[in-house]
Amino acid sequence: MLIFKAFSALLSYPSVEMRQALPEIAEVVGSSALLEARERAGLLDLMDELGEGELLTIEERYVDLFDRGRALSLHVFEHLHGDGRDRGTAMVDLKALYAAAGFELSTSELPDYLPVVLEYLSQRNMAEARDMLADCAHILASIARSLIARQSRYAAVPQALLVIAGEKPVDAAGVKPVREQPEALDRDWVEQPAFAATPGGGSAM
Template sequence: MKRLKVISLLLDYPREVLWQHQHQQELLEECDNLPLLQIFINELCALPQLEAEARWVAQFERGRATSLLLFEHVHGESRDRGQAMVDLLTCYEQAGLVLNERELPDYLPLYLEYLSVQPEQDARQGITDIAPILALITARLRHQDSLYAVLFAQLLSWVDYRADSERLSKKVREESDDRSPEAIDAVWQEEQVRFLSESGGCDSAQQQHQRRFARQPAVQYLNLTSGGQ
């Protein structure tokens, strides 16, 4: 489905190809009946590429609140996340989707790419399965006046998901900003103490880098088996 494929591309790290005029026009044509996506493309590409890249990193790579790694919102750093990754990877392989060694199966743009080649009913169910997570991220992005909020809202609209906006807004207003240097520092320090106590310090530097954040309550149960079938 074109919608999911386009949103997958736009949610990913901004690539140079987006700033090539011909590619922009092709994307806009793909979204000919999706004016909000057209507006997003125009606003994103109006930024200098380096600024767009910096904004993306600040939005999705610092803190977990708006992370694009789905299982961080469900399993955190628990061992259950590993098995969930394996199960999702199996779904991708069955669909003929090949990941490179640096890609994580629960990366939202990758999941959307997978759903884009599934039957529409299965794709809609796949979005519905993660809708509570998408709704919370949408509320957080809107609270931050992020350009990217519209992409998440488009996914929710496609499956006609109605979130309790008032409750989510209240929750988001009460949250602390986990992207601040102080918050990231505190989590790193806690992770170091916790991990050293568990492993005796074996490979701690590498694993601290891979396991950046240790503390976050689970948001919702997530069913991602067979694309929501």
């Protein structure tokens, strides 16, 4: 199912190759019977945005969204388990699922990376795809809500996935826009210091 391959490309780190493929991706999106008119329009708007301006600007926008905090992480199990031990177990199970279907990861990406999951679904039947998407619908809704709050057109992808899964997309009118400061975006990634400060305020080294 090419539509899932298209979604995978749209959610991956922007590249020259992805931008060159946008007309083909737009054709897949435009002809898919799985999408409602509203979701199709949102995806086409996203592709227009991805095709405009300098690639560096698009790359920076992507990093600011998806690499600065857990709310928008594209690693599915991070939303469920954080960095806990259960996440590792879940990824082993997911990798085994891929292997049982005859697929082996050929990239350095983790198996729970959403573009990887979508790439897998592009090779499976619709029943399995819908079941898998329905299982993580609450995560897709959370990502969509966070993207809508940041007024990002990337929200069109998880919204479309929710529709395909048979779930209701997030009501954008009920999401309050936010403008988070960089320190707020980074808060989830702050690690506790390995050494306590000395009484004089300096390092213990």
